[in-house]
Amino acid sequence: MEWFAESNYWLGRLVFQRMLAALYLIAFIAALRQFRALIGERGMLPIPEFVARVAFRSSPSVFHWHYSDRFFAAWSWGGALLAAAVAAGAADAVPLWASMVMWAVLWVLYLSIVNVGQTWYSFGWESLLLESGWLAVFLGNAETAPPVLVMWLLRWVLFRVEFGAGLIKMRGDSCWRDLTCLYYHHETQPMPGPLSWFFHHLPKPLHKAEVAANHFAQLALPVLLFTPQPVAGWAAAGMVVTQLWLVLSGNFAWLNWLTIALAMSAAAPLWSDRSPLPSSPVWFEVLVITATVLVVVLSYWPARNLLTRQQMMNTSYESLHLVNSYGAFGTITRIRREIVVEGTADAVTGPDTTWIAYEFHGKPGAVGRLPRQFAPYHLRLDWLMWFAALSPAYARSWFLPFVERLLENDRDTLRLLRGNPFPEVPPARVRARIFRYRFTTWRELRETGAWWHRSEVREFLPPVGLSPLRERR
Incomplete structure (x- = not known):
């Protein structure tokens, strides 16, 4: 033909x-x-x-x-x-x-x-x-x-x-x-x-x-x-x-x-x-x-x-x-919120507890870190963390299992992150907080070297240990 x-x-x-x-x-x-x-x-x-x-x-x-x-x-x-x-x-x-x-x-x-x-x-x-x-x-x-x-x-x-x-x-x-x-x-x-x-x-x-x-x-x-x-x-x-x-x-x-x-x-x-x-x-x-x-x-x-x-x-x-x-971004968010996940070696937490953040490959975390280019590779956990910050409903099925694996120092889960702040012994407690992130201004970048400015909004997950988390699930 x-x-x-x-x-x-x-x-x-x-x-x-x-x-x-x-x-x-x-x-x-x-x-x-x-x-x-x-x-x-x-x-x-x-x-x-x-x-x-x-x-x-x-x-x-x-x-x-x-x-x-x-x-x-x-x-x-x-x-x-x-x-x-x-x-x-x-x-x-x-x-x-x-x-x-x-x-x-x-x-x-x-x-x-x-x-x-x-x-x-x-x-x-x-x-x-x-x-x-x-x-x-x-x-x-x-x-x-x-x-x-x-x-x-x-x-x-x-x-x-x-x-x-x-x-x-x-x-x-x-x-x-x-x-x-x-x-x-x-x-x-x-x-x-x-x-x-x-x-x-x-x-x-x-x-x-x-x-x-x-x-x-x-x-x-x-x-x-x-x-x-x-x-x-x-x-x-x-x-x-x-x-x-x-x-x-x-x-x-x-x-x-x-x-x-x-x-x-x-x-x-x-x-x-x-x-x-x-x-x-x-x-x-x-x-x-x-x-x-x-x-x-x-x-x-x-x-x-x-x-x-x-x-x-x-x-x-x-x-x-x-x-x-298909379609994308029918709605645009005006404010950026990020979930910061942290762990501590302290079994009992209080005002003097030292918390160390888990850093992700792609999603913003440390304010001095310039975002990297990953596309066309897809960081699935990082993307879902963005949705979870918009609404806890997006994280209902997977966030607690994620935290549980951090408390176990699960090797496969930690490979999804930039590093493990607790390489020897798993953390005793993990918590998550929501911060508001915004890009710094030119002046702030020159003075501080930070690409982001952040301020705490609210708690996302209170400090939790492995045993209580398993009982909760």
Whole structure:
């Protein structure tokens, strides 16, 4: 079928697939490094307990049939190695059917992890990775010209990511409409980056220009994705620029990089031109058309969500995460609150007790420490700590298990932190307090060397020891 494939999409497909495989690799590495403390057999939210109460149909995963920490590690290592091979070009060096199998296996491997990850895997970029990974199965490889239907489905994903985020902002916080949200956002975002302090101190007129540019990128450019080239390509290129700005200003795991990969699939035809590639086999065309019909049918719910005033962010409508709704920061917090977790060697605490703070890798802690860049790597505990500071309800299922493991000097849990202030003997008591954090001014930075100023707000968890905590649970 002449209409089925277009050789000029070859560069867009190549860039998208290689970036997607690299992001799969990062996702599997993050799972390997964090799973034991978060969802392992002795984790805060153990997988065996989850699969015992949740049906396979609600969360399809291989771990419903068997789970052990060793099996999970082997599963994740398999995903990491396969993703690395595909990123290096292995899927283009094998027959078409084998390439499809590679992408399908990556999708199944990561789906099994996400569907038992519980609150640690409840972020929109997990569904975005799975939805993009599903479409990658039907993109073909170097043996065939890229199928036009799937390339347009990638634009449909990109449209929902950007337009959904734009709509939820305009429907949400008034600061998006009066262009003042970035007076606060660089300071109060979940995990600031090393340049966030500097972005925060840009002149307010420039902050308003940033918001206006964001609205243009999320509400106008996505519509142009469905126009002929080169307009669609330049619209996608504009989205890439916007996403790179977000990469510089914060840490949003692989959300920005995956959005860039999607945009590059539409922008790359601006710079690609090559001789025709071989025609697709009939069986491949049948599979692509079937997958396209399925996606179109499943798109009803996300499309309706875009049109409703009760728009939902980051929602999956079926357990395979094939077609989802996206969005971010419909509401902007004006004040940054952080939970500071501290331990002491004193069995009885009082006014003279010496408390030592546990420092996290990404979330703000010590006021003199400049935030670091971690994205596209995802620090799951650090992100959930930000949500917990907004409301204790976000931490109800995991915070006490976290504290219990600190009181035990649990090795896997401590690996999620910057260090262990009690390397010899576990602390006798642990407490948690909420502080208000704000970026220092230029003058305060020069005088104190501190990037943050903080003041105590209230107690989050009173001093607790191991035995009382176990009784409390």
